[in-house]
Structure formats: C-alpha cells, structure tokens
Amino acid sequence: MNKSANTEYVIHELLRDRWSPRMFSGEEITDDDLNTLFEAARWAPSSNNLQPWRFICLRQGTPEYDKAFDCLAEFNQRWVGNAPVLILTAYKEKTPKGMDNFHAPHDLGLAVANLSIQAQAMGIAIHQMAGLNWKKAQEVFNVPEGFHITTAIAVGFYGGDPDELDDELKKSELKERKRKPVSEFVGNGQWPS
Amino acid sequence: MNKSANTEYVIHELLRDRWSPRMFSGEEITDDDLNTLFEAARWAPSSNNLQPWRFICLRQGTPEYDKAFDCLAEFNQRWVGNAPVLILTAYKEKTPKGMDNFHAPHDLGLAVANLSIQAQAMGIAIHQMAGLNWKKAQEVFNVPEGFHITTAIAVGFYGGDPDELDDELKKSELKERKRKPVSEFVGNGQWPS
Numbered sequence: 001m002n003k004s005a006n007t008e009y010v011i012h013e014l015l016r017d018r019w020s021p022r023m024f025s026g027e028e029i030t031d032d033d034l035n036t037l038f039e040a041a042r043w044a045p046s047s048n049n050l051q052p053w054r055f056i057c058l059r060q061g062t063p064e065y066d067k068a069f070d071c072l073a074e075f076n077q078r079w080v081g082n083a084p085v086l087i088l089t090a091y092k093e094k095t096p097k098g099m100d101n102f103h104a105p106h107d108l109g110l111a112v113a114n115l116s117i118q119a120q121a122m123g124i125a126i127h128q129m130a131g132l133n134w135k136k137a138q139e140v141f142n143v144p145e146g147f148h149i150t151t152a153i154a155v156g157f158y159g160g161d162p163d164e165l166d167d168e169l170k171k172s173e174l175k176e177r178k179r180k181p182v183s184e185f186v187g188n189g190q191w192p193s
Numbered sequence: 194m195n196k197s198a199n200t201e202y203v204i205h206e207l208l209r210d211r212w213s214p215r216m217f218s219g220e221e222i223t224d225d226d227l228n229t230l231f232e233a234a235r236w237a238p239s240s241n242n243l244q245p246w247r248f249i250c251l252r253q254g255t256p257e258y259d260k261a262f263d264c265l266a267e268f269n270q271r272w273v274g275n276a277p278v279l280i281l282t283a284y285k286e287k288t289p290k291g292m293d294n295f296h297a298p299h300d301l302g303l304a305v306a307n308l309s310i311q312a313q314a315m316g317i318a319i320h321q322m323a324g325l326n327w328k329k330a331q332e333v334f335n336v337p338e339g340f341h342i343t344t345a346i347a348v349g350f351y352g353g354d355p356d357e358l359d360d361e362l363k364k365s366e367l368k369e370r371k372r373k374p375v376s377e378f379v380g381n382g383q384w385p386s
Contacts, residue, residue: 009225009232012314014207015307020238032202038375039202044306045213047323051372055379064382102298103323106343109302113237114208116303117310121205130240130296141384150299179244182231186248189257191334 001162003177014120019177020127022079022169025159029085033122037155040118044111047103052092053111056141060084067140072152073131079169083127083156088137090149108150119155127154194355196370207313212370213320215272215362218352222278226315230348233311237304240296245285246304249334253277260333265345266324272362276320276349281330283342301343312348320347 003019005011034057046052058065060081068086069077080086089112091104116126134149143149162173186192196212198204227250239245251258253274261279262270273279282305284297309319327342336342355366379385 005236007232007236009229011229011233011236011311012207014205015233015236015311018236018238035375036202036204038379039200040204040208042372042375042378043198043200043204043208043211043370045211045309045321049371051378053378054385056384057379057381059382062382103344105296106298106302106305109299110306110309112299113303113306113310116238117306118204118208128238143384150296177236178242179235182228182235185235185244185246186231186250188250189252189255191249191336192247 005177005179008182014117018116018120019125021125021158021160022082022127022173023160023162023165024083024125024154024156026084027157027159029124029155029157033124034085034155036122037115037118037124041111041115044107044114046107046110047101048095050092050095050101050104050107051111052101052104053108054090054092054147056088056090058086058088060086068137068152071133071137071140072129073133076129076131076152079165080129080152080154082160083154085155087153087155088141088149089151089153090143090147093146093148105148105150112151112153123157125156125158129153198370198372201375207310211309211313212318214318214351214353215275215320215366216353216355216358217276217318217347217349220350220352222317222348222350226317227278227348229315230308230311230317234304234308237300237307239300239303240294241288243285243288243294243297243300244304245294245297246301247283247285247340249281249283251279251281253279261330261345264326264330264333265322266326269322269324269345272358273322273345273347275353276347278348280346280348281334281342282344282346283336283340286339286341298341298343305344305346316350318349318351322346
C-alpha cells in the first residue's frame with residue numbers, strides 16, 4: 001500500500017513515503033534492527049547536547065509488553081497488537097544544574113523523528129501514539145522522578161492487509177494523508193497570518 | 194569538512210552526516226529551497242494531526258532579520274551571520290477544544306527534524322539554537338497569545354572555512370561529535386539503568 005504525500009514541492013522519498021499504519025507485515029524485528037533504530041535516535045541534536053530522550057523497548061509476548069499494552073488508550077489497543085514491538089518514550093525534565101529543560105520534549109521529538117526516518121529506510125513503519133495513560137506507565141515501569149513518559153510507538157515492517165482491520169480502522173487506514181498548506185504555518189518576515 | 198557520526202550500527206547517511214555548523218558556504222538559499230524545507234516539515238506526523246508548528250522565516254539584509262538577530266544569545270550572534278537565513282520556530286499551546294496540547298513541543302521537534310533531513314539531502318546545513326530571548330521575540334513579532342517561540346535555526350549551505358571563526362568557535366567546530374551509548378538511554382523491558 002502506498003500513501004506517498006501529495007506534496008507541492010518535491011521532498012526526499014524517506015519523508016514523502018513515511019506514514020503511520022495500523023497494520024504490519026508480521027515479519028520479525030531483530031535486535032540488530034532495534035539497535036539500528038536507536039543508533040539513529042542517538043545522533044539527533046539537542047539543546048546543549050543534553051540528549052534528554054529515554055526509551056523502553058518491549059517485545060510482544062513478554063509480560064513487560066503486556067504491562068505497557070495495558071497503559072494504551074482503548075482505541076490504540078484495537079490495532080497495536082499487529083506490531084511486534086512497542087516503545088515507550090520519555091524525556092528528562094531537568095538540566096544537570098537542576099533547571100527546567102524547556103527544550104526536552106522538543107528534543108525527544110527530534111530523536112524520535114531520526115528513529116522514524118531510519119525505520120523508513122529499512123522498510124519499517126512506526127506509529128506514534130499520544131493516547132496512553134502516561135501516569136500509569138510511570139508507575140508500572142518505576143520511572144524515576146524527573147522523567148516524563150510522552151508517547152508510545154508501535155514498530156513493525158510495512159505490510160498487512162487493511163481488510164483485517166475493523167471497519168472504522170480500515171477507513172482511517174485508507175484515507176488520504178492531509179496537511180495544512182505551508183502558507184498557514186510559515187510567515188515570511190512575520191508571524192504566519 | 195566531514196563530521197560523520199562514529200556509529201556503532203550503520204545508519205542512513207542523511208542521519209550519519211548531519212551536523213550543526215557555525216560556518217556556511219555563502220551560497221544563496223532560494224525561495225524554492227525554503228519552500229522545499231517547509232514542505233518537508235509539513236508532512237511530519239503530530240498528535241491528532243494538529244500540526245502545532247509555526248515558523249517565521251527571515252533573510253539576512255532585511256529589517257525583520259535584524260529584529261530576530263537581536264533576540265539571539267550573544268554567543269549565537271557571534272557566528273549566526275554566516276548563514277543567509279534565520280528561522281524562528283514556535284508551537285501552538287492549545288488544542289482546538291482549548292485543552293493544553295502536551296505534545297505540541299514534541300511535535301514541533303518532529304517537524305524540525307523533517308526539515309533538517311530534507312536540508313541534509315540538499316547539501317543545506319541547519320543549526321538549531323535554544324539560546325534566544327523567546328519572550329522578546331514574542332513581543333517583537335507580535336506572536337499571538339497561545340503560541341510559544343521555541344528555537345532559532347540558522348540555515349545555509351554546508352561550507353566555509355573554520356579558520357574564519359574566532360578561536361573558541363573554531364575549537365567547537367572541529368571537535369568530534371559525541372553522544373551517550375545507546376545502553377544509557379534505552380531499556381529492554383524496563384527503564385534504562
């Protein structure tokens with residue numbers, strides 16, 4: 001299934017063809033695959049090179065996976081089992097001097113994007129989810145104070161059949177990817193208006 | 194100058210070779226180049242597809258650029274003039290229903306990373322800066338309430354000569370890129386320890 005972005009300007013194929021499926025091929029993700037994804041995240045830039053990102057990596061079929069699954073929103077539980085791997089993301093809230101690191105969630109985003117582009121280059125799809133009970137996840141995984149669970153990410157090779165999804169999910173799987181025009185979020189010399 | 198990351202696992206060259214210079218070639222950035230960068234940002238994923246990212250794009254030699262330059266930390270003012278373009282980034286704080294969008298800064302990071310990978314594919318370097326007076330920038334550019342300026346980004350083609358930087362900047366320009374090992378930020382089935 002191809003969901004290439006309908007772009008106004010030609011962009012790199014890794015960015016154009018990336019999308020967030022709810023179905024996956026069933027092919028196994030190896031430890032080397034995962035290490036390569038995290039290596040990509042590792043080289044993201046960050047404010048003062050603080051690298052505030054943290055990840056918990058979970059394989060389906062383990063008790064730890066089940067604990068993470070239980071933290072997901074019901075809507076995500078309906079499809080996330082199609083992916084063999086689940087990742088929880090988090091950021092460190094403070095700098096080494098104990099100040100709030102305002103840029104920490106932003107920088108986690110930079111690292112996750114790196115991971116997603118590396119995945120795309122390997123034929124691996126990731127689907128990021130905001131819908132999780134992050135407080136419950138903090139408790140279940142004994143996340144130390146000063147860190148904040150942010151998203152869950154389903155990881156699996158692209159593939160699968162939309163007909164295996166329920167009707168509502170199938171519909172969202174097949175709909176065109178939409179974005180605002182650039183003019184709505186970029187201003188030249190001024191705030192975009 | 195080559196500052197390829199010294200990786201433990203092989204990652205895509207666009208991620209491996211990206212770095213954040215303080216010198217640039219002097220080659221002009223065209224409007225098409227900029228539109229292509231923002232097109233790449235446009236197709237980032239975001240929580241509920243809210244696309245909370247906003248950008249102000251500034252060309253050196255304009256009064257608006259000078260206003261943005263004045264908001265940068267002194268350390269950044271020492272080199273940022275080597276780049277022909279400066280971008281201010283911001284995110285929208287609320288959802289359409291008026292709730293806090295906790296994921297907005299994270300999602301801005303996803304969009305900026307897309308922009309940076311597209312730049313890399315075009316031979317363009319970006320250097321993100323946390324060091325700016327964001328409150329002053331909000332005032333100067335009449336940023337509406339409910340948006341938060343986050344970073345400034347210098348944009349220019351890779352190139353330039355480190356000998357043209359002052360000694361302190363030259364030293365940081367030539368030093369090796371360093372990151373924590375993956376084991377320090379990824380935990381398998383548990384919080385990284």
